[in-house]
Amino acid sequence: MSDTVQSSSGRVMVRVAAMDDLAEGRLKLVRAAHAKLAIVRTGETVRAVSAMCTHARIFLAPGNLTSDGLIECPMHGAMFSPEDGSVRCAPATKPLTVHEVKLLDGEIFVDPGEEPVEENADTTKPGARPSAAQWGNWG
Amino acid sequence: MADTVDIAALVDEEAGHVSRRIYADPAVYEAEQEGLFRRAWGFLAHESEVPEPGDYVERQLAGENVLVIHGKDGVIRAFLNSCRHRGMRLCRADKGNASFLRCPYHGWSYSPEGELVSVFAEELYDAEHLDKSELGLIKVTQVDSYKGFIFGCWSEETPALDEYLGDMRFYLDILVGRTPGGVEVMGPPQCWEVHTNWKFATDNFTGDNFHLYTAHGSIAELGLLPPDPMALSFGNLIQAQRGHVLHIVPGPPIPEAEYFGLPMELRPVIEETLSEPQREIAKGHAFSVGTVFPNLSFMQVMVQGDLRSPPTPFLSFRIWQPTGPTTTKVWSWLFVEKEASEEYRKATYEAYVRTFGPSGIFEQDDMENWEECTRMNKGAIAQRYNLHHGMALQVPPDPDFPGPGKAWPGSYGERTQLCFYGEWKRWLTQEEPWA
C-alpha cells in the first residue's frame, strides 16, 4: 500500500498508523512529514491535532482522553477539545490545530498541514529577544 | 580525599549525570568540608554592616564562628570567635560595637585589632609561660574585599581574592558597582534553616531558570508571571570563570525593563559608571541570577510583590551555609544603591520580603522542593539512579557575546549547573583545583 493518499482538496496525506495500533481514547504521538501530531480514536472515528500544548510547548501524547472526552495537558492541566482543538480550560489560550484524517482499509492518513511559521524567536539563537506578545500585560 | 567514596565518579559533567549521593551522603559532606569549604573563599559580611570602628558581626566560615570587626585603625579583620585560653566564644551577640573583646570566662581581653591586651592576674605568670604577642586572636588566613564584600579563606595556598573571582568581577560590577557609591545592606540578613543539602540551593541559583512555571506555578496562576512560559527563556547562561556562573534574562521590550528595572533617576549614573560591554548587558536585561563559587548566590530580579504593585527590582545575596549533610542555614541580605531614594528603598524592600525570604510567595515553594528532593535522595535504592542535567547541552556558545567567559544563548538549560558541579568535583579531588 502507498504511504500517501490525496485529500479531497488535493493535498498529500501521510500514513501514520493503523487502526489496530490505536486503543480507544488513548492519544498516540505520530509524525507526519514535518508535523508532530497527537491522534486519538473514539469508536470508529480518528482525530488528529497538533501534539504540543500551546501553553509551554510540551507533548500532549501519549495520554488518555478525560472522562469528558477532552485532551488534558500533563504539565499545567490545560484542556483541549480533540474535535476542533479549542481550549476548554486554562492556562492555555491558543487552540490546537486540527488536521484532516482519512481512513483507508484500516490505515490512518493525516494531512500534515503547512509547515508552521515559528511566531516566536528560537531562544537558543544568539541575540534572540522575546516579543511583547509573550509578556502579555505583565506588570 | 575521602577514601570511602569515589568523588570523581559522582559527577559526569559531559554526560550530564550527577549522583544523588552528593546531596545526602555524610562522606561526601566531610570531603566537601575539607576539600572545598576549608580552602575556598567564602563571603563573610558587607562593609556597610560594620561601618564604625569597633563594629562587629559574627559570621560563619566553613562551619567556624568568625568575628568580622572594624579596627580602630579602620581596617576590617576577621578572627575565629574563640578565646585563646579555653576557647570560649568571645562575642556572643550577632552584632555590636566593642572597645575591647572581653572573654566572659576568665577575662582575657583583646583589642578590636586582635591583640591579646590583658590577662587576668597577669603577675602570676612568668615570661616563659605567657607570651601575649603569640596569643592574639586566630586570624582568618586570608581576608580581602571586593566592592565592599568581605571574603575570608582558611587556606594559604588558595589564590588571592581578585584572581579567585577572576572574570566574575565583570558581572559583579554590573550588580554591585554600577553607581559610584556602590551598594549597601538594607537591614540584617534574614536567617533560616532548611532541611536540604546546600547544593540544591546552588543548583537552583546556577542556572535553573526553567523551574519558574512549575515550582512557582502558583505565581503564574495569579497572573504575576508572563502568560507565555517561554517569555523568560531568552538571554544567556554564562560561565564567567570556572565555577562562577550566572544567567541573564531580558524582560519585555519596554524601557522600564531595561537596566534590571532600576529607577529611572539612577540610570544616567549607571550608564556613566559601567564600561561599554557592561552597559550593553545591563541595558538589555531585567533578571540575573547566579553564584559565586561555591555558595554565595545572588539574584537581581523584577517582581510584583502583590497583585497591585508594578514589577519592582531587588538585589539579594545569600549564603547557603552547610550545617550537615542534609541541613543548610540560609543567610539572605537585601542590597540597595547608596544613592537610592527613600521611596525606592521602601519599594524594593517590600518587593523582596513579599516574594523571597522564608515568607516570600516565590521562595516558600523553592524550599518545599529542596527539602523533599533531599529526603528522596537519601535512600540507598534511590541513590542507584543518577539525576538528570541534560537540557540544551547541544547549544554552542555565542562567540560574539560582549562579556568575558562563555555564554550560551537561551536561559533555559542545564549547562551552567554542570559547570558548577565540574568545579565542585575538582575542589574535592585535586590538590590545586585552581591551577
Added chain:
Amino acid sequence: MSMQPVPVGSADYNAVLEWLYREAALLDSGEFEAWFALLAPDIAYEMPTRQSVYQKDGDGYQEDFGFYAENHSSLETRVKRLGTEQAWAEQPGSRTRHFVSNLLLQKDGEGAFHATTSFMVTRIRSDLPYDLFTGERRDVLRPDGGGYLLARRTILFDQTVLKSYNLSIFL
C-alpha cells in the same frame, strides 16, 4: 494618644478575647478568605527580624526589616495564592494550632483597642516533626459594626534564626 487600660473580664476585654479566639479558629481551619474579611483596608502586618544582641543594645528587633511587610493587597495576594493548585508550600496544607493568651488590652482616644498577646503556633506538614513559632503580637483592633477589623499586627518573634524552612502560614 491617651490610652485607657481595659480590665480583665470586662465586656470589652471579653469581646476582644473572643474575636482573637475566632480569628485563630479561622486560621486553623484554613478559612483564609473569612480571615481576610477581618482585615482593615489600611492594615499593616509586620514581623521584624531579630538579632541576638547584648542588653545595652536593646531587644535586637529591626523594625524596618522583617519577615513580613504586608498591606491589604499583599495579604490578599497571599490568600489568593493559597487558593491555587500549585502553592506547593501549602499543598498539601499545614496543620496549625494558634494558641493565643496573656491578653492585655488598652483603648485609645479614637476607640481602637490595642491588644498585646503571647502566641504559640504549632505546625505540622506531611509526616515531619513539629515546627514551633512563639512570640508576642501587638494588634490594633478597630470597632466595626458589631465586631472589629484588624488594623495593625506586629509580630515580635522569639527566634533570631527561623528554625523552620518557611513561613507559609499566618501568625
